[in-house]
Amino acid sequence: MAFINLKNKLVQAKIVFYGPGRCGKTTNLEYIFKKYQSRIQSDMVSIKTHGDRTLFFDFLPFDMGKIKGYDVKIQLYTVPGQIKYNATRKLVLKGVDGVVFVADSMEVRRKKNILSLKNLQDNLSEYNKNIFKIPLVLQYNKRDLGKDGVIPLLPLKTMERDLNGKLKVPAFQASALSGKNVIPTLKQIIAKTMISLKEGLK
Amino acid sequence: MSYAFDMEQIQDIEDILTKELVESGVHSVLLIDMAGNIVATLDNGQCKHDVYSLAALAAGNFGAVSSMAKIVGEDEFSLLFHKGESENIHFSKVNAEFLLITLFGADVTLGFLRLKVAEAIKQLLSVMDDSEID
Numbered sequence: 001m002a003f004i005n006l007k008n009k010l011v012q013a014k015i016v017f018y019g020p021g022r023c024g025k026t027t028n029l030e031y032i033f034k035k036y037q038s039r040i041q042s043d044m045v046s047i048k049t050h051g052d053r054t055l056f057f058d059f060l061p062f063d064m065g066k067i068k069g070y071d072v073k074i075q076l077y078t079v080p081g082q083i084k085y086n087a088t089r090k091l092v093l094k095g096v097d098g099v100v101f102v103a104d105s106m107e108v109r110r111k112k113n114i115l116s117l118k119n120l121q122d123n124l125s126e127y128n129k130n131i132f133k134i135p136l137v138l139q140y141n142k143r144d145l146g147k148d149g150v151i152p153l154l155p156l157k158t159m160e161r162d163l164n165g166k167l168k169v170p171a172f173q174a175s176a177l178s179g180k181n182v183i184p185t186l187k188q189i190i191a192k193t194m195i196s197l198k199e200g201l202k
Numbered sequence: 203m204s205y206a207f208d209m210e211q212i213q214d215i216e217d218i219l220t221k222e223l224v225e226s227g228v229h230s231v232l233l234i235d236m237a238g239n240i241v242a243t244l245d246n247g248q249c250k251h252d253v254y255s256l257a258a259l260a261a262g263n264f265g266a267v268s269s270m271a272k273i274v275g276e277d278e279f280s281l282l283f284h285k286g287e288s289e290n291i292h293f294s295k296v297n298a299e300f301l302l303i304t305l306f307g308a309d310v311t312l313g314f315l316r317l318k319v320a321e322a323i324k325q326l327l328s329v330m331d332d333s334e335i336d
């Protein structure tokens with residue numbers, strides 16, 4: 001739940017990158033950090049294992065500048081994707097205002113994507129939030145791997161049917177590693193989140 | 203969904219934190235919500251902490267400790283305190299939604315701090331009661 005400080009005209013909202021283990025959530029934040037260093041006054045915080053897997057979350061506060069006269073601060077988080085970390089994953093979702101679901105385009109990850117999306121729905125509902133109502137954007141990540149044809153990728157149609165058949169939310173083909181469509185994904189989720197908050201901004 | 207505190211509420215909150223805590227010698231104090239958003243942050247003018255990261259980590263840490271409490275059959279662990287060489291950090295739950303984080307040095311005892319925190323929380327609750335949620 002976003003916080004609006006009417007004295008300092010400041011809005012803080014929380015956007016969470018969700019998805020199965022190794023789909024590229026942390027890589028998204030790393031790219032954003034690199035790209036927008038001037039807007040980010042602090043370091044990226046990462047609570048991770050020695051093997052660079054997210055253990056609790058990554059955190060990046062992002063200044064949006066002014067919207068309707070309010071300074072907007074977006075707090076970006078990633079969850080740990082590995083199944084065993086559901087307890088901490090659920091904690092990160094607390095008070096979430098918008099979600100980017102990052103799906104892994106590798107064919108072998110098809111089932112993991114579907115399970116993770118279902119897990120998102122379940123965890124949101126524990127906070128009385130509905131996956132069909134919360135601002136949500138999909139990202140089909142690692143599309144770059146399809147280029148040389150060595151690693152089989154899921155066809156977009158399949159991903160759309162598996163993940164977006166009922167949700168019907170904006171979806172981006174992306175490569176978090178090269179940065180392709182990382183910023184458009186971010187802009188889209190911020191726009192959706194701000195629209196859902198705008199009633200609160202008088 | 204969002205919630206807001208109006209100008210007067212924020213002013214009252216800042217006054218309480220200043221009077222009860224900053225003027226009692228704490229280095230820095232943050233009132234945050236459980237999502238990690240910062241409602242108010244005040245310090246003695248000599249602190250250069252990254253408060254946004256601190257808030258995110260504190261909310262996560264508090265959530266993790268609360269979950270551990272549940273696993274072992276406790277409602278809550280009442281004392282959340284980390285001691286350092288020159289800086290200590292104290293967490294206190296205000297209510298289901300808010301958390302008060304205090305950073306203080308060796309010149310303030312834990313007992314005194316807890317007294318001050320309890321007093322501040324009592325006053326904060328009466329101010330925050332009428333926040334708008336939509």
Ligand SMILES: Nc1nc2c(ncn2[C@@H]2O[C@H](COP(=O)(O)OP(=O)(O)OP(=O)(O)O)[C@@H](O)[C@H]2O)c(=O)[nH]1
Pocket residue numbers: 019020021022023024025026027028052053054055078079080081082141142143144145174175176177178
């Ligand atoms: N080729 C390619 N590799 C990627 C892409 N995005 C991420 N990777 C790689 O995939 C691996 C896992 O990426 P992470 O960002 O750590 O994945 P994560 O989703 O944060 O994983 P967890 O923290 O375990 O949930 C890393 O080796 C990345 O370099 C991409 O778009 N293309």
Ligand SMILES: [Mg+2]
Pocket residue numbers: 025026027053054078079080081
């Ligand atoms: Mg990660």
